[in-house]
Amino acid sequence: MLFSSVSFLLFFLPSLLAVYFCVPRRFRTLRNLVLLIFSLFFYGCGGVRFLLLMLASIMINYIGGMLASLKNKRGAKWGMIGAVICNLLLLGYFKYTGFFTQTLHSFIPSVEVVNVVLPIGISFYTFQGLAYVVDVYRGDTRVQKNPLWVALYISLFPQLIAGPIVRYQTIADEIKGRRENMEDFSAGCVRFMIGFGKKMLLANAAGRLADIAFGFPSEHMSVSFAWMGALAYTAQIYFDFSAYSDMAIGMGRMFGFHFLENFNYPYISKSVTEFWRRWHISLSSWFRDYVYIPLGGNRCSVPRHMLNIMIVWFLTGMWHGASWNFIIWGLYFGIILLIEKYLLAGVLDRIPSIIRHIYTMVLVVISWVIFRSEDLSAVWTYLGAMFGIGAEGFWSKQTVYYFIQFYPEWILFFICSTPVAMVVGKYLTTKKNLFSGFVLNFVPKIFAVAVFILGYIELVNGSFNPFIYFRF
Amino acid sequence: MKKVSGFLAVICFLTLIFSGMVVTVAKLKEEKSFYENRMLDAMPQYSEQAVADGTYFTDLESYLADHAAFRYTLLKFRTYFNEYIIRRPVVNNVIVRDDILLIYLDYCFFDREELKEETDSFVSELSKLQNLVEGYGGNYYYVGVPCQYAIFEDKYPSYLENRAEYTDEVLADFNAAADKYGVNFIDAGQCKELMEGRDIYSSKVDNHYSLQGAYVSYKYIIDNINKDTGGELKYPADDEITFTELKNNYLGSSSRKLFGITKITETLFTAEFSENISFTREDDGAAGYSQVYYPPENEYKDVMYDLYMCGDRAETVIKTNRPQLPDVLIYGDSFTNALECLAYYSFDEMRSIDLRHYDKMSLADYIEEYKPDYVICIRDYEALIKTEGNGSPFGEISE
Numbered sequence: 001m002l003f004s005s006v007s008f009l010l011f012f013l014p015s016l017l018a019v020y021f022c023v024p025r026r027f028r029t030l031r032n033l034v035l036l037i038f039s040l041f042f043y044g045c046g047g048v049r050f051l052l053l054m055l056a057s058i059m060i061n062y063i064g065g066m067l068a069s070l071k072n073k074r075g076a077k078w079g080m081i082g083a084v085i086c087n088l089l090l091l092g093y094f095k096y097t098g099f100f101t102q103t104l105h106s107f108i109p110s111v112e113v114v115n116v117v118l119p120i121g122i123s124f125y126t127f128q129g130l131a132y133v134v135d136v137y138r139g140d141t142r143v144q145k146n147p148l149w150v151a152l153y154i155s156l157f158p159q160l161i162a163g164p165i166v167r168y169q170t171i172a173d174e175i176k177g178r179r180e181n182m183e184d185f186s187a188g189c190v191r192f193m194i195g196f197g198k199k200m201l202l203a204n205a206a207g208r209l210a211d212i213a214f215g216f217p218s219e220h221m222s223v224s225f226a227w228m229g230a231l232a233y234t235a236q237i238y239f240d241f242s243a244y245s246d247m248a249i250g251m252g253r254m255f256g257f258h259f260l261e262n263f264n265y266p267y268i269s270k271s272v273t274e275f276w277r278r279w280h281i282s283l284s285s286w287f288r289d290y291v292y293i294p295l296g297g298n299r300c301s302v303p304r305h306m307l308n309i310m311i312v313w314f315l316t317g318m319w320h321g322a323s324w325n326f327i328i329w330g331l332y333f334g335i336i337l338l339i340e341k342y343l344l345a346g347v348l349d350r351i352p353s354i355i356r357h358i359y360t361m362v363l364v365v366i367s368w369v370i371f372r373s374e375d376l377s378a379v380w381t382y383l384g385a386m387f388g389i390g391a392e393g394f395w396s397k398q399t400v401y402y403f404i405q406f407y408p409e410w411i412l413f414f415i416c417s418t419p420v421a422m423v424v425g426k427y428l429t430t431k432k433n434l435f436s437g438f439v440l441n442f443v444p445k446i447f448a449v450a451v452f453i454l455g456y457i458e459l460v461n462g463s464f465n466p467f468i469y470f471r472f
Numbered sequence: 473m474k475k476v477s478g479f480l481a482v483i484c485f486l487t488l489i490f491s492g493m494v495v496t497v498a499k500l501k502e503e504k505s506f507y508e509n510r511m512l513d514a515m516p517q518y519s520e521q522a523v524a525d526g527t528y529f530t531d532l533e534s535y536l537a538d539h540a541a542f543r544y545t546l547l548k549f550r551t552y553f554n555e556y557i558i559r560r561p562v563v564n565n566v567i568v569r570d571d572i573l574l575i576y577l578d579y580c581f582f583d584r585e586e587l588k589e590e591t592d593s594f595v596s597e598l599s600k601l602q603n604l605v606e607g608y609g610g611n612y613y614y615v616g617v618p619c620q621y622a623i624f625e626d627k628y629p630s631y632l633e634n635r636a637e638y639t640d641e642v643l644a645d646f647n648a649a650a651d652k653y654g655v656n657f658i659d660a661g662q663c664k665e666l667m668e669g670r671d672i673y674s675s676k677v678d679n680h681y682s683l684q685g686a687y688v689s690y691k692y693i694i695d696n697i698n699k700d701t702g703g704e705l706k707y708p709a710d711d712e713i714t715f716t717e718l719k720n721n722y723l724g725s726s727s728r729k730l731f732g733i734t735k736i737t738e739t740l741f742t743a744e745f746s747e748n749i750s751f752t753r754e755d756d757g758a759a760g761y762s763q764v765y766y767p768p769e770n771e772y773k774d775v776m777y778d779l780y781m782c783g784d785r786a787e788t789v790i791k792t793n794r795p796q797l798p799d800v801l802i803y804g805d806s807f808t809n810a811l812e813c814l815a816y817y818s819f820d821e822m823r824s825i826d827l828r829h830y831d832k833m834s835l836a837d838y839i840e841e842y843k844p845d846y847v848i849c850i851r852d853y854e855a856l857i858k859t860e861g862n863g864s865p866f867g868e869i870s871e
Contacts (some may be wrong), residue, residue: 186482405561
């Protein structure tokens with residue numbers, strides 16, 4: 001079930017709100033059970049067999065957590081390792097079997113290609129489960145002895161299928177002791193409505209443009225059109241994913257949970273290193289805490305540090321998808337980060353910020369082309385077209401049309417990628433008068449309701465509604 | 473102020489989602505969407521398998537999306553917003569110009585050699601059909617009529633596709649192939665009167681020609697047939713036909729896609745011959761009313777192109793009981809409809825089939841059974857070499 005679907009928006013969410021808030025606050029356990037049941041139903045809508053798989057994952061992590069909390073250090077270690085292996089085996093089987101057998105098949109044709117259907121959100125809930133068990137083992141968080149609350153943590157529907165990857169310690173206390181209130185509920189509603197509007201009005205429009213460009217006959221593609229398509233995908237992936245995070249964070253707040261932010265205006269970055277501090281923060285910090293630092297981080301020799309970074313980025317690529325594109329995409333970022341760390345350190349700071357910004361965005365846009373293309377040959381063809389190799393001229397009527405047709409969206413892509421609203425908000429905060437107070441308090445809410453209504457219009461208008469991050 | 477604004481935001485949000493739920497549930501479940509010209513999704517059938525693999529909820533979502541609260545009103549609002557506020561050049565797949573609504577065409581890339589081969593192969597099939605007709609002494613003609621985008625090529629903005637290059641190429645190939653195989657091809661686009669009087673003869677809100685355009689095309693076709701056969705097929709002269717304008721607003725395919733929200737309006741015409749020709753009509757084997765025009769009940773209702781012949785029918789037979797005149801079979805897409813309203817003038821019996829709907833036998837078998845004196849295929853430029861539907865005279869008939 002998608003957040004941006006009629007069944008979710010007009011049926012699932014109102015029903016859940018009605019049932020949940022009918023239960024008095026003092027019956028916390030009952031409220032949690034309501035959330036759990038609705039979350040399982042939410043996931044089960046994608047196919048009951050996948051629900052069984054998620055329940056198995058919950059079971060593994062519950063037992064793994066219990067073992068990892070044993071006072072016997074050896075037993076705890078093996079408990080943690082066992083849970084990690086089981087999690088990775090599940091993820092490996094469902095996500096990578098097809099890729100590995102396909103790769104083997106290309107070398108040894110007698111190996112049969114096995115196609116396994118990828119359960120929605122497995123990458124997200126597996127990483128959450130892993131984080132829980134490891135944190136318990138490390139003593140960073142207390143073990144949860146009630147399996148229902150482990151189930152609630154892993155299956156909590158707002159962040160279940162497309163993140164953000166929530167650490168158990170972030171919501172451990174809130175599972176048992178949160179206090180829902182009007183302020184949180186209101187902030188959650190506003191955040192949800194803005195996320196919904198962002199998804200329907202910006203991400204989907206950008207997606208239509210990107211699909212047209214990436215599906216366009218490469219021999220007829222002009223340089224400008226190739227760049228337009230790449231920029232459209234750059235907009236799509238950001239607005240799509242950040243919209244989902246907005247909705248997840250917003251709904252979390254409605255029910256009293258406070259998830260951490262997942263994006264911080266990544267497209268204003270002035271280096272790729274900064275970009276990754278602002279993009280998909282929950283994933284970057286997960287890899288930092290559970291892979292990079294355990295490997296030794298930067299407290300080791302330079303070659304070892306470089307190896308650590310490349311391992312992390314190889315795994316980041318693999319996490320995003322079982323295909324060579326994603327691996328190359330991950331390694332691409334690994335190499336750029338190494339270059340920035342060891343060759344450009346100090347150099348970038350001396351360059352005018354506009355140049356640094358352009359440098360960053362060009363590299364990011366190229367990375368999204370690698371990410372979006374169907375296969376490696378499509379990557380080279382598309383990148384070639386962007387740089388004039390095999391392109392049909394520089395300018396084309398398609399470029400003109402898609403810029404004119406989608407001109408409101410292009411303007412909004414630009415504005416909404418930057419913290420304009422935040423800057424205006426900060427400015428108004430300094431003006432302590434009635435007008436600024438009114439604007440600060442009412443305008444964001446009016447805006448949220450308006451984009452929510454416009455988003456709903458888009459929802460009923462079309463079936464073009466895919467969430468990119470569901471495939472991870 | 474923060475509390476008040478927050479409270480109001482919550483009220484708005486909850487009102488929207490709860491009223492959305494109530495209205496969607498309570499809303500009368502329509503089966504068809506008139507403006508979209510399609511059937512709406514039906515409630516999915518429950519099955520354990522569908523629930524297990526998730527298809528049940530996917531189908532349920534499609535159903536709910538089709539019946540969502542305020543859908544129709546919001547779609548109209550969206551159309552208005554895009555057309556008049558944002559002023560997008562293309563709205564709901566319609567290019568909105570100041571004086572005309574044009575069909576949006578996908579960017580067209582084609583390989584000249586492949587197109588030539590495709591056309592050759594298509595015409596080669598037609599030659600077999602023509603041989604069949606000529607085998608019993610009949611005459612076969614394949615007629616290409618220019619549709620709106622071909623007539624108003626110059627009205628397309630330079631950055632949008634008008635298929636001019638493709639149209640020129642396919643017509644040149646078709647003519648060459650027709651010469652090669654001896655197929656009788658009449659290109660109504662060569663009719664000067666039709667092209668020069670395009671403001672009258674072609675619709676501005678639809679892909680079809682007007683009734684007057686059909687009349688001009690028909691005269692051109694008959695003139696060419698007579699020139700070819702030396703025959704004396706008759707059509708009503710200009711002073712033997714009277715066109716009458718309906719008061720109803722014409723909702724063409726383009727204006728319909730825009731939910732009727734457009735400043736460009738048009739009306740339709742009916743025609744009356746000075747000579748009274750009585751006839752009987754059968755549709756799909758059943759006797760029908762002796763009429764070829766089907767206007768709305770009153771002048772306030774929109775009229776559509778199905779004014780002519782009551783729209784696309786699988787089979788229609790019109791008998792004028794004038795045995796001295798030849799019989800004709802006309803087949804083709806919806807461009808036949810307006811033309812048929814006039815064509816029965818020239819024939820004793822006029823049969824009309826549309827292979828997109830007719831499924832009793834193939835066209836070839838139909839011709840074998842009835843052996844009409846003339847077989848005329850009417851296809852617009854867009855469908856000129858399309859092999860599906862009316863482009864499949866020997867194949868199994870399906871759409």
